[in-house]
Amino acid sequence: MTKPAAAPPRRKTRSDAARNRERLLDAAKALIAVRGADARLEAVARQAGLGIGTLYRHFPTREELYEAVYRRDIDQLVLLGEEAMSASDPVEGLRSWLHAAIDMVATKKGMIAAFALSTDTTSAISKRLSGRLIDAIDPLLARAVEAGRLRDEVAGEDLLLAVVGMCMMRDQPGWRASVLRLIDSLVSGLEVEG
Amino acid sequence: MTKPAAAPPRRKTRSDAARNRERLLDAAKALIAVRGADARLEAVARQAGLGIGTLYRHFPTREELYEAVYRRDIDQLVLLGEEAMSASDPVEGLRSWLHAAIDMVATKKGMIAAFALSTDTTSAISKRLSGRLIDAIDPLLARAVEAGRLRDEVAGEDLLLAVVGMCMMRDQPGWRASVLRLIDSLVSGLEVEG
Amino acid sequence: MTKPAAAPPRRKTRSDAARNRERLLDAAKALIAVRGADARLEAVARQAGLGIGTLYRHFPTREELYEAVYRRDIDQLVLLGEEAMSASDPVEGLRSWLHAAIDMVATKKGMIAAFALSTDTTSAISKRLSGRLIDAIDPLLARAVEAGRLRDEVAGEDLLLAVVGMCMMRDQPGWRASVLRLIDSLVSGLEVEG
Amino acid sequence: MTKPAAAPPRRKTRSDAARNRERLLDAAKALIAVRGADARLEAVARQAGLGIGTLYRHFPTREELYEAVYRRDIDQLVLLGEEAMSASDPVEGLRSWLHAAIDMVATKKGMIAAFALSTDTTSAISKRLSGRLIDAIDPLLARAVEAGRLRDEVAGEDLLLAVVGMCMMRDQPGWRASVLRLIDSLVSGLEVEG
DNA sequence: GATGAATGAGTCTTCATTCAT
């Protein structure tokens, strides 16, 4: 799955440590998705096929683990945001980015926790993560506004809050369709007529 | 509960128990607001000035306590829903109900937990509570649609999900304004032109 | 020993809680004597025939437990100090108090930890405990000095340090005789000739 | 860093290992001084700029490390003892040796642990270390007694116990002056009247 | 020889729940 085709045999493979780190991240994401943010750290380690000590070596605190878990997804969304900036239609660019965010939650369920973390205002990590998302969406929104396509009614942060909040309901049956519908309605509602 | 008013010269009147029950509910709402749904039951009892044993006598399970805590708020929203049905403008009726729901979260912060509970699909109590909210909003939405004022794009459940989700972000600074703005945009976006 | 002759049968005996508290203190003293200050708290609880939770209810922190454990002994030494003040011979008064302190360590071995704690200068508890001991010895020493029987060469704190330090060696075979000998030599050395 | 200029064609010379050994000993002494005898072995290794594995290679057990750490100091005290035997005044010889022992604790704080170890009667290492100290002090004391200068009241072991114990209090402010004063009083008290 | 990643037993600590008074 993650096997990087024909990796050249490194000398001093500290690669096993790197592999373990990845395993821990995968296990954490999976377990957080299922058991929520209170997942037992030992269960994470076991699911990764490692000892609890190893988990702690890699991630001394629960927060560090969580940040690492979601940084990858956040990074991907940031990247998508940059791509979306070059979409010919600014509104489409924004909409597609929002869909991507939702789909990311839908596909890799653990993702929701990144947002969940965002809720905890006090945590420095939450601030960092949500800050990066805001940095991703703000330009998209600004571009559409500057192009005269959207009314300047809501901030990027608002939209993010909407997506994040709605996605927290992802356990409801049919939530994904609902959220897509709602977000589309929201964006449509912001569009300048004609 | 079982023995209604007109209490005979009993030593400790039933009203003691009733008062304790109320105290427990208030304490629970307050603590859930502050510490989240994981509030310690003993802290709830102490905040109510009662012993933990008394809490357990009144509410044998955490869920029963929570349901009781939020039933009152839910009841109020249901009532507001009925009133909103007689608003002259159907869209205004819907919008005002949504605002009321949001304000309830804003004012009595604990309220959010009712929604939070709604997330836990597995719980019978959650189903009951969210079911009642859907029963409150559906007629409002239907009336506006039937009056040709709103497009039939989203279900009441969708809207509820939007409100609930967004309100889960209530720890963000300025969340209330954000949510009101977003919900208004959402409703506006659904309005039939002209 | 502590049984308060003919205590009237209290109504709501919270006496079992008090008994448990005593049991915990006894168990703690015994275990600290054997295993040192790192005694496992669960072992203390078990030795007291109680659950670990009960220990934590009575003594939320290890320090609180330790302070309680030694407060009784310290109290007794303070009391002995007051009695020793009325000894006809001031030097004998001082010497007897020092012997009592040593014997307390010899008899109830755990006692040493009170002194051991004294070592940790940073802890408020240590300060409190050793402060009380200094308050006990200072008057004894001052009286002997004022009576012209001892040279004003060492402070009460010094003597205490000597006793405490030497007693920390109590695991050496024959330590008690050694310490008594040394302390006696010390006091003799301070005596004014003739 | 480790490559000592003009290295002969050996890859890693034996001196590397010897240097590492010294580094470990220094690090251990420093850390024990600060954190006490429970210092974490990994911290020792890191402070020495080495891996934990290297520490274990040199000192398979904690005790072996500690013995090595203090053997140097003990050796020095033994040497000083031999010198003190040739002091013209036997009492001065004894006194100076005791001062040296105290100053060693005062100067190289870690030294105290050697004494602390002595407390653990069960350990063979402790026995060895304290045995050597007794071998150093006994002749000094015997000489003074035989010269008719000191009463034969205390054994060398007693005196050692006094010094060791008092030095365990070295965290108290002003401990050094206290201990010197006390030890001097002790020796004076043993002196045969002129 | 050196390294440091991995391990997991050992402790601490919390908290929901029961039950004697």
Place this chain on the structure above:
DNA sequence: AATGAATGAAGACTCATTCAT
């Protein structure tokens, strides 16, 4: 009915020790 003491399972976290590279 009310109380709060007792309980112990559950989970977090540390650190000595081993071992593959």
